[in-house]
Amino acid sequence: xxxxxxxxxxMLAIGDELLSGRTKDKNIGQLADMLFLAGIDLKxxxxxxxxxxxxxxxxxxxRGRYDYVFTSGGIGPTHDDITxxxxxxxxxVSCIHDPLAMDLLAAMYARRDMExxxxxxRMARMPEGARHIENPVSTAPGFHIGNxxxxxxxxxxxxxxxxxxxPHLEGGRPMLSRSVASPxxxxxxxTPLAAIQKKHPETSIGSYPRFESGRFSTEIVIRSAxxxxxxxxxxxxxxxxxxxxxxxxxx
Amino acid sequence: xxxxxxxxxxMLAIGDELLSGRTKDKNIGQLADMLFLAGIDLKxxxxxxxxxxxxxxxxxxxRGRYDYVFTSGGIGPTHDDITxxxxxxxxxVSCIHDPLAMDLLAAMYARRDMExxxxxxRMARMPEGARHIENPVSTAPGFHIGNxxxxxxxxxxxxxxxxxxxPHLEGGRPMLSRSVASPxxxxxxxTPLAAIQKKHPETSIGSYPRFESGRFSTEIVIRSAxxxxxxxxxxxxxxxxxxxxxxxxxx
Numbered sequence: 001x002x003x004x005x006x007x008x009x010x011m012l013a014i015g016d017e018l019l020s021g022r023t024k025d026k027n028i029g030q031l032a033d034m035l036f037l038a039g040i041d042l043k044x045x046x047x048x049x050x051x052x053x054x055x056x057x058x059x060x061x062x063r064g065r066y067d068y069v070f071t072s073g074g075i076g077p078t079h080d081d082i083t084x085x086x087x088x089x090x091x092x093v094s095c096i097h098d099p100l101a102m103d104l105l106a107a108m109y110a111r112r113d114m115e116x117x118x119x120x121x122r123m124a125r126m127p128e129g130a131r132h133i134e135n136p137v138s139t140a141p142g143f144h145i146g147n148x149x150x151x152x153x154x155x156x157x158x159x160x161x162x163x164x165x166x167p168h169l170e171g172g173r174p175m176l177s178r179s180v181a182s183p184x185x186x187x188x189x190x191t192p193l194a195a196i197q198k199k200h201p202e203t204s205i206g207s208y209p210r211f212e213s214g215r216f217s218t219e220i221v222i223r224s225a226x227x228x229x230x231x232x233x234x235x236x237x238x239x240x241x242x243x244x245x246x247x248x249x250x251x
Numbered sequence: 252x253x254x255x256x257x258x259x260x261x262m263l264a265i266g267d268e269l270l271s272g273r274t275k276d277k278n279i280g281q282l283a284d285m286l287f288l289a290g291i292d293l294k295x296x297x298x299x300x301x302x303x304x305x306x307x308x309x310x311x312x313x314r315g316r317y318d319y320v321f322t323s324g325g326i327g328p329t330h331d332d333i334t335x336x337x338x339x340x341x342x343x344v345s346c347i348h349d350p351l352a353m354d355l356l357a358a359m360y361a362r363r364d365m366e367x368x369x370x371x372x373r374m375a376r377m378p379e380g381a382r383h384i385e386n387p388v389s390t391a392p393g394f395h396i397g398n399x400x401x402x403x404x405x406x407x408x409x410x411x412x413x414x415x416x417x418p419h420l421e422g423g424r425p426m427l428s429r430s431v432a433s434p435x436x437x438x439x440x441x442t443p444l445a446a447i448q449k450k451h452p453e454t455s456i457g458s459y460p461r462f463e464s465g466r467f468s469t470e471i472v473i474r475s476a477x478x479x480x481x482x483x484x485x486x487x488x489x490x491x492x493x494x495x496x497x498x499x500x501x502x
Contacts, residue, residue, distance in 0.1 A: 017459050021287045022470075117438070190328035191369050193329055
């Protein structure tokens with residue numbers, strides 16, 4: 001990875017239940033939060049169903065374009081859990097019952113006096129050559145191969161796996177982020193805010209409308225790698241708010 | 252559209268705030284729910300940031316592949332609202348201040364004694380030839396062009412706009428959906444459930460793991476266009492649960 005630029009990432013969330021509305025995804029927001037703190041730039045997210053061809057195509061598009069790809073879902077023990085097969089196919093390798101994962105799971109089920117049956121053995125399947133991602137919640141590991149990190153869809157497990165992965169990622173460059181709550185909607189601030197963005201090109205200024213009790217307000221967010229451009233932009237935004245407020249108050 | 256198959260759809264959610272974690276998307280789940288009820292098959296979702304090239308590329312990929320594409324975000328009055336420009340570019344047409352939208356907004360701001368300034372006029376911009384999507388919440392319309400429906404990102408507005416669009420979509424074929432709560436995790440039901448899916452190919456059986464208080468359980472969902480295959484699959488699932496429960500009880 002080129003050390004002078006910020007690492008980029010994509011996410012592929014896998015599961016029919018996300019597309020039918022049955023499950024409301026929580027993992028995208030979780031990944032976004034954790035990558036933001038690590039200073040890695042999440043550039044794109046895709047959600048596809050439990051269809052091998054769709055998973056393979058999306059994965060190959062994303063892994064060629066971004067430094068890291070994180071997937072969620074489809075690594076459980078049932079017939080619709082096909083992520084391991086799809087990832088193996090995307091990388092052109094075999095999908096095997098990983099011996100170390102078989103040992104881990106066999107020991108766990110023996111301890112709990114439960115049968116280590118064919119379905120549970122599915123959870124040991126991964127592309128040949130993949131390395132484990134530890135699962136501190138329920139043992140069955142995720143895995144990573146190349147720049148792709150494959151994790152469970154159950155949010156508690158996804159988050160725990162991500163917690164073991166993110167601290168080891170390279171290329172992060174944490175960005176400063178300042179937030180200013182504007183009592184005025186985007187219609188009031190749009191024109192002056194565009195001028196402020198133009199004046200401070202080292203910053204990235206976003207505005208996020210809120211709509212509550214029939215009124216719009218705005219959260220203005222300044223992002224920057226350095227303190228001083230963020231400070232300068234923040235001062236201009238405060239001056240803008242003062243000016244609009246004074247005009248509304250008839251001062 | 253071929254009337255013998257179910258219409259397909261994709262969603263493109265647009266906004267840096269979704270990728271930085273600042274905003275947790277609520278629109279994907281809302282669209283998924285409404286399309287499911289309308290019997291339209293949501294096949295893919297993508298999230299991209301406020302970058303014209305990324306929006307154009309995703310939009311062109313999705314609109315060529317699915318019957319309908321729904322977008323959220325980027326149609327407000329600020330400099331980072333660039334969805335109208337990107338959609339116009341994807342369709343190879345000009346992005347104009349739509350005269351009817353200008354009239355609607357001018358009248359609304361006149362009634363509220365607010366200035367109809369340059370920023371607010373941005374909300375009247377849309378690709379030449381686009382038709383309005385009514386905004387019952389805050390007036391500024393969305394628009395549709397070809398098979399693409401462009402809506403606001405603020406959830407209350409997105410949902411209201413969607414409510415005016417979905418009843419008019421063609422090609423929906425509502426699916427029956429039955430849900431069975433299994434007290435057993437996927438490890439217990441995986442092997443027999445795969446056999447049940449194989450026996451009932453007219454149905455699509457999914458299983459969704461839950462993890463609560465340190466235990467896994469599963470929601471099993473049967474989808475089918477017709478009643479009788481769903482009934483038959485449901486009976487076999489109940490028999491499977493009875494058998495596992497009896498084995499666990501040592502009966």
